[in-house]
Amino acid sequence: MQYRSLFCVRGRDNGPRFALISALAYLILLLGFIFIGASSALIIIGLFLTPLLGLSGLRRMRDAARPAWLLGLSFIPLLFFVLSLVYGDSLSFSASCVVFATLITGFLAMQRSASKNSHYHQGYSGPAAMTAGGKGRKRVEPTLDGSAAPVGGHISDNMSEQVEEPESYEETGRGFDGISLEQWSSWAKQNRRLLLASVGGLSCMILIAGVWSLFSGAAGDEDVAQEPEVSAPQIIVKRDEVKLPDGFSLILEHDLLVMRWLGETEEPGTIWSLATAQGDKTCAHLIFNNGTRYRPVTVEQMPDTGIEARFSPLDTESIISDIARRGSVKLCGYDFSLKGSQSALAKSGSFIPYL
Structure with missing residues (x-):
């Protein structure tokens, strides 16, 4: 494997090599998701794979003599695929990204090579290609005067000259089912609008289906989360109320006494709490005119502007x-x-026992 060629900027990639690199990028992301889960580490892996895919796309566009901006199409599904693995919960959206990437990769890989004399080694042609050749040593012949004279030429370690020619891979010019790429290109040029409309419509349908499934899945989870829980039946407490002449009331809830009167319009909440000793200090004691004091447990502002003090x-x-x-x-x-x-x-039967 020519690892240096993966980072080459000036070389060329044929269609199968570009398709293989693209497939490996998605396979690595999928394996990362399987082993480490929906982690932000997948974003780091995606950032590492993006330049490899971009450089391969650049070499593919140079090989096909196409504008370099076309390689940007391959980044779109890769970005959405990484985000769907890290933040999304919809498997169909991730699958839609893979299908969309397959269409774009296939379109770029099927572009015919513009060079007629390019020799490809493992699908790559460029300055980073490895050439195999034996490095020998000079053969030395003895002379009559006892000195050694080098003789031009090289011999290998097994005493024979070996010259290995680099293996080359040339474009065969054949597409799927034996149809030449020229025929594919001619048909595409004649039906360009139909081809673009078909690819665009299919891509839009896939993306819409993926986004819809993503949001519908999230809405379904919210509906499940918002299902009303079966709560225990509330115990209804009987309240016996007596209204006194000066505008306040006394309420009995079993043996608990509540003093109630209308206050000012304020937000409902706790005015005073004996448990925390926090709140309005003037509510800390119920004071009679003879100096007798009682501590209310809580004093609360009710939604109907009423104030209730519980003892x-x-x-x-x-x-x-x-x-x-x-x-x-x-x-x-x-x-x-x-x-x-x-x-x-005295008019209330509930209060008579306390008098």
């Missing part, structure tokens, strides 16, 4: 008793009058 069940009886007997109470900067609160509480 420990251990303080429920004491708080209800003080509300029925005291004159006023303060919480979160609000001062509530307790006038008429005892009669309001």
